[in-house]
Amino acid sequence: MSTPSAFPSSSSPSPPSAGMSSPSDYVAFWNDTxxxxxxxxxxxxxxxxxxxxxxxxxxxxxxxxxxxxxxxCGWGDTAIQLARMTGPEGEVLGIDCVDAFLEDARRRAEQAGVRNLRFEAADVERYAFAAHFDLCFSRFGMMFFEHPVPAMRNVFQALKPGGELVFIVWRDIADNP
Structure with missing residues (x-):
């Protein structure tokens, strides 16, 4: 099983220094409760x-x-779909702060035979992104930031110039058929 060179091979969560120094109380609450x-x-x-x-x-x-x-990325279903859509020469990084969700996501990706995808436990608000991504996608993940403004600034840092942001969040009940 080979992985793209941009992604180190890892079947376990990254060390805290990669995605999270010490988790905030908010992230700990997600993981513990x-x-x-x-x-x-x-x-x-x-x-x-x-x-x-x-x-x-x-x-x-x-x-x-x-x-x-x-x-x-939660349990990884959108990340897996995005990895298939970009093809084997593309790369997808799924980030979530909940380790238990990512365990399932990694298992699902392996069962699906998707190799251009990795998952990392990280707090998006604090993650040290480089401008590497063409697209940032989020299905309901943006709604759960502890501090939305710094988190969105950080997401912007992850995008290459001209990169796109697509996210889904709830709106007023009248706007959600």
Missing amino acids: LADKFNRYQHILMNGLSYHSRVALEELELSPGSRILDVG
Whole structure:
């Protein structure tokens, strides 16, 4: 099993220095309390969430070989789909602060035979991004930032000049059919 050169081979979460120094209380709460609650209803959530991302993913025009960041990738279904869409010469990095979600994501990617994808446990607000990505995608991940403004500034730092940001968040009930 080979991985693209831009991604070191790793089946375990990256060391804290790579994505998170010491987790904030907010990130710790996600890992210690919320992860179990979300995992308990994972089958319902993934089915419902995939409904909401279907149109956005279908409308994406990705060039083969694109470098994509999936913010708040959760259990990895969108990252896997994006990795397939960009092709084997492309790269996808799925980031989430919840280790338990990423364990499932890594397992799913391996079962799907997707090799141009890696997952990293990180707090997007604090991650040291370089301008590497052509696209940042997020399905409901942007809504959960502890501090949205610094997090969005950091996401901007991850994009190459001309890079695109596509994200899905809830709006007022009247705007959500």
